[in-house]
Amino acid sequence: MLTPQTYRSVEGPYVELLRLTTREHAHHIDARGNAARELIGVSFRLPDPRQRLPYLAERKANPVFQFAEALWYLAGRRDLEMIGYYAPSMRASSIDGVTLGGSAYGYTLFTADEGSKQSPFDQVLELLRSETDSKRGYLPVFSARELADRSNPDVACLAGLHLLARAGRLHMVCNMRANDIDCGLLSDVFSFTMIQEYAAIQLGLQLGTYTHTIGSAHVNDRNADRVRRVLTEVDARFTPITFDFPAMPDGTNADTIAAVLDHEEVLRTNQVRYSMRHIKGLTLAAYWQQVVMLFELYRQIQHDKATAVDADLLDALEPGLRWLMEHKWSACAAAPGGVQ
Template sequence: MLTAPTFPNIQDAYVALLQLATKEPEHQIDARGNAAREVIGVSFRLPDPRQRLPYLEERKANPVFQFAEALWYLAGRRDLEMIGYYAPSMGASSADGIHLGGSAYGYALFTPYDGRLSAFDQVVELLQNEPDSKRGYLQVFSADELLDRHNPDVACLAGLHLLPREGRLHMVCNMRANDLDCGLLSDVFSFTMIQEYAAIRLGLRLGSYTHTIGSAHVNNRNAERVRRVLAEATDRTSAVFTSPAMPEDTTASTIGRLMDHEEALRRNERQYSALHIQNRLGLHPYWQQVVMLFELYRQLQHDGGDVVDPALLYALDPGLRWLMIRKWPACAAAAAGGAL
């Protein structure tokens, strides 16, 4: 029997799925005014889920948003204020302009309810007592979301299945639908971060990540960008960077501290130099990188948007620096001026 196709990193999986949906679509659909090409029931596997960032010139992935969304999930949040700062377009999915609904996956996973443990903590407790259990499923999508036909924010994520096997934590993600060009990359980034956090909580090594999709589609409005991405993937050898491991002492308290720094920077209440982040915040170097990204984004949003601190770019891991330089002209200018 065949398992899901395996790729060394999310970039290769992303390109392969774009090629499949654009060149061999099974259906042409037009759900809620979004014309798209679609394939049904696809999946892939990443043996190393830490390889969760793509390095493509045409795609210009945004590592600031990727980490912000992952932490928003891990903190169990559903507020638009925080995540909307990094992705203003998400405001269109909020029914009340204050909260997000189905797409606030972390709220479903990490928020305690009715005086009980959160769904995530319940599953962690289960797996600590039943190492080979098949019951470690974290449900997100609920049929109740469909009761309101005008609900602007129905969860695309059906659930996450945690499977500890032989000292490693594997995870299977079930998506009811995935926009392959826009949503896939951020989803895989965040879900593999949740997987790695769960592995730490369980004292296990990180296992494989399998991503399954009911409706895998590419919206027609994004066809030109997809064409450019596929042309780049065909004509050029892309950059490859290795992603580090999440610190083994990461806890919910760590996430809370990071969110405190994020909020202060988002509200422009603090300004950090690279040396301050490295020497004064008491964070592991892995998490220092995330605060550096948030500080660079603060400079882009609050300091005019045309100048950033080259020292911060220099202090970033090479892969994050590569992405920032290609995402924002101010970062490219700072890199050129600082001869990075």
């Protein structure tokens, strides 16, 4: 039986694709001034899509951005104001300085089409509720009309998501037209598996496998030094660092996402400062309280210019999230009273 190679967590295929793309690449391309090494037609599978974070000191994955982007998608947004706060580089992809186009996947998935009362996402959920074993639960994102303007800086890299309900589990196949392995793969897998888990909850199904397929898997030459550092770290370590990622709570719905984003907005705009006591008192499940903690810690870094962030909040984070925060913001970690 021909199936994609499986990995315990996203770190496995990330590292393997970095290694293959840099050392055994099939092509060296230079599309729109971005010189890169490329593999064509690759795929991998995660039996447990919740294992969506890597723990690599040289990569310094940012869980704050990853949760922010996933929530931005789940809310069906395309505004630059929110996502640009967490990833300023995304501003270069906006034509009008206000919204994003092709990369606003959530807007395409969760916004009702003109003349329709339901979003494509809700239409697929309705289909899967009524048709057992349906093969039609596909959510297209990339549109042929994006090819009409060759100067468009923001063409969707995501071709579409395929939801398949089988034997009480919701599986998903993600089709990417292109993926920057070093810069985009990790955040894409994080967000898309969050969408998969959210969909499974709405359908009352268990979480199935996640399969990621890529047309053009590439690493830009300008990132070659960081890639070498990551591969050196992996080759030198005795065993991988692993943490289990918790399950999204049953009952999570659109109101839950909206409530978390209400807290995100007041923290992003520096209207409030949340203490541990305040966050523990929120009417949110512990899972989502963790996300609010991340947003508050980021507020301290961005607005307070903190050299040492709230140790109580750090101590309360899930071990994997704390590890990532420690390694992402080493200046705070080095400060007296900061991350230990």
